[in-house]
Amino acid sequence: MDFREKSWWLETLPADLKANEALESSEKADVAIIGGGYTGLSTGYHLKLLEPKLDVRILESEVCGFGASGRNGGFSMTLFGLTKGITKFRFGDDKAKAAQLYMEEAVDYLHGIITANKLSCEYERNGYLLVATSPAQIKRLEHDFEIIDRWGLKGIERWDVKRLSKEFNTGYYRLGWFEPRCGILNPAKLAREMKRIAEKKGVIIYENSPVTGFEKKGDGRFLVRTEKGAIRCDYLVFATNAYSLVFPQLKSMQAPAFTHIVLTEPLYRKQLASIGWKSRAGVEDARDFIHYYRLTADNRIAMGGGDVSLTFGANFNRDVNDKIFSHLEHHITEVFPQLSGIKITRRWGGPVSITVDMSPAIGYIGNDRKAIYSLGCMGHGVSMTSLNGRTIAEMICKMKTPRTELFFVGRKTIPWPPEPIKFGISQMVRGYMKLEDRLIYK
Ligand SMILES: Cc1cc2nc3c(=O)[nH]c(=O)nc-3n(C[C@H](O)[C@H](O)[C@H](O)COP(=O)(O)OP(=O)(O)OC[C@H]3O[C@@H](n4cnc5c(N)ncnc54)[C@H](O)[C@@H]3O)c2cc1C
Numbered sequence: 555m556d557f558r559e560k561s562w563w564l565e566t567l568p569a570d571l572k573a574n575e576a577l578e579s580s581e582k583a584d585v586a587i588i589g590g591g592y593t594g595l596s597t598g599y600h601l602k603l604l605e606p607k608l609d610v611r612i613l614e615s616e617v618c619g620f621g622a623s624g625r626n627g628g629f630s631m632t633l634f635g636l637t638k639g640i641t642k643f644r645f646g647d648d649k650a651k652a653a654q655l656y657m658e659e660a661v662d663y664l665h666g667i668i669t670a671n672k673l674s675c676e677y678e679r680n681g682y683l684l685v686a687t688s689p690a691q692i693k694r695l696e697h698d699f700e701i702i703d704r705w706g707l708k709g710i711e712r713w714d715v716k717r718l719s720k721e722f723n724t725g726y727y728r729l730g731w732f733e734p735r736c737g738i739l740n741p742a743k744l745a746r747e748m749k750r751i752a753e754k755k756g757v758i759i760y761e762n763s764p765v766t767g768f769e770k771k772g773d774g775r776f777l778v779r780t781e782k783g784a785i786r787c788d789y790l791v792f793a794t795n796a797y798s799l800v801f802p803q804l805k806s807m808q809a810p811a812f813t814h815i816v817l818t819e820p821l822y823r824k825q826l827a828s829i830g831w832k833s834r835a836g837v838e839d840a841r842d843f844i845h846y847y848r849l850t851a852d853n854r855i856a857m858g859g860g861d862v863s864l865t866f867g868a869n870f871n872r873d874v875n876d877k878i879f880s881h882l883e884h885h886i887t888e889v890f891p892q893l894s895g896i897k898i899t900r901r902w903g904g905p906v907s908i909t910v911d912m913s914p915a916i917g918y919i920g921n922d923r924k925a926i927y928s929l930g931c932m933g934h935g936v937s938m939t940s941l942n943g944r945t946i947a948e949m950i951c952k953m954k955t956p957r958t959e960l961f962f963v964g965r966k967t968i969p970w971p972p973e974p975i976k977f978g979i980s981q982m983v984r985g986y987m988k989l990e991d992r993l994i995y996k
Pocket residue numbers: 588589590591592593594613614615616617618619620621622623624625626627628629630631763764765766793794795796797800813814815846858903904905906931932933934935936937938939
C-alpha cells in the first residue's frame with residue numbers, strides 16, 4: 555500500500571521520500587519507542603535533548619506520519635479531550651483549569667519548536683475560532699466563557715455577529731470564541747520535520763517495522779520483537795495512540811474511532827474574496843459532532859468531522875465513509891452558499907483514540923515504571939502529543955516537573971468492555987450525540 559493514499563497531506567510530501575530501513579537484526583537500546591507519530595517522535599527528540607547519551611530507537615510499522623499525525627485537520631489548539639464541560643464534570647474545576655493551562659503551554663511550545671527549528675510545515679499562527687450557529691450552541695459557548703472568566707484566564711476574544719461579519723461572508727455564525735495563540739499547519743509535513751529533528755539529535759528510526767510483541771525478561775529488560783528483528787531495552791514507550799489495542803496490556807484502555815475530511819480544489823481569488831475568511835483562522839462549530847474546517851496553504855477548504863465511523867475490535871479499515879463524505883461536502887455550501895459547485899478533490903479518514911471518559915492519559919504499565927503509554931487525545935492531539943513527548947521524556951529521566959505531576963499523568967483509565975458490548979455502547983453514545991445535534995445543536 556502506498557502511504558500517500560491515506561491523506562492529501564501525505565500526498566504533499568516529496569515524491570522521492572524513501573522509508574528508513576526496517577529493523578532486521580538484534581539490537582540493544584536504552585529506550586525503544588513503538589510508533590512514529592508526533593508522540594513517538596517528540597518523545598525521542600526530547601529524550602536526546604535531556605540525555606544526549608541515551609540510545610533511543612523508534613519502531614514505526616509503516617512510515618512516520620502514517621497514523622493520525624499524517625492525516626489530521628492540522629489545528630494546533632488548546633482543547634483537552636472532548637470538551638471543557640466533560641473535563642470539568644469528570645475531574646473537577648481545578649484539574650480542568652490545569653488541563654487548559656497544559657494545553658495553552660502545548661500550543662505555545664509547539665509554536666516554539668516550529669520556529670526555533672525552522673520546521674517547514676506551512677504553519678500559520680492565525681488563531682482558532684469556535685463558532686456557535688444555534689441558540690443551544692450559543693449557550694455552550696457562554697458556559698465556556700463563564701468558566702474561563704472564573705479561572706481568570708486571558709487571551710480569548712469574544713466575537714459578536716458584527717465582529718464575525720467583518721471576517722466572514724456567511725449568515726451562519728452567531729457567536730465566536732477566538733483564541734489567537736492557536737494555529738494551523740500541514741500535519742504530515744510536521745510529522746516528517748519532527749522525524750528530521752529527532753534523527754538530527756541522534757534518534758535511530760526504523761520504518762516498515764511493525765512490533766509484533768514484547769516480553770519482560772528475567773533481567774528486568776524488555777525484548778521487543780518485530781517481524782525480522784528485535785530490540786532489548788530498559789524503557790519501552792507505547793506511542794501507538796488509536797492502534798494501542800493491538801497490545802493486550804493496552805487493549806481496554808482506549809478504542810479507535812475514525813473521523814473524516816473532504817478537500818476542495820484551490821479557491822480562485824474571487825471565490826476566496828466572496829467568503830471573506832480574512833484571518834484564515836481554523837474554525838470549529840459547537841455541536842457534539844463538531845465540524846472543523848480550515849484553509850490550506852494553497853487555499854483549498856478542508857472540511858472534517860460531522861460524525862465518526864466506529865470500529866469493531868481492531869478493524870482499521872474505516873477510512874472511507876461515503877455518507878459522512880457527502881454530509882461534509884454539503885456542509886461547505888451550507889456555510890458558504892457562494893461556493894456552490896465547488897469541486898471536491900480528495901476524501902480521507904483517520905483513527906482517533908477514545909477513552910471511556912473522553913480524556914487523555916499518560917501512564918505506566920507495571921510497578922517498576924519502565925513501560926509508558928500515551929493515548930486518548932481524541933481529535934485534539936496535534937499540540938498535546940508534541941508536549942506529551944516532553945512529559946514522557948521527563949518521566950523516563952526521573953524528573954519531577956509541573957508536567958509530570960499533572961492529574962492525567964499516571965491516572966487509571968476506565969476500561970472499555972470487551973466486544974460486542976463495547977461496539978454496542980459506542981453505537982448508543984453516537985446515536986445520542988447525533989440526535990442531540992439534530993434536535994438542538996443544528
Ligand atoms: C482525521 C483526523 C483529524 C484530526 N484533526 C486534528 C486537529 O485538527 N487538531 C488536533 O489537535 N488533533 C487532531 N486529530 C488528532 C491527532 O491527529 C492525534 O491526536 C495525533 O496525531 C496522535 O499522534 P500520535 O503520535 O499519538 O498517534 P499516531 O499519529 O496515530 O501515531 C501512531 C503510530 O504508531 C504506528 N503503529 C501502530 N501500531 C504499531 C506497531 N505494532 N508497531 C510499530 N508502530 C505501530 C502507526 O503506524 C502510527 O504511525 C485528528 C485526527 C484525525 C484522524
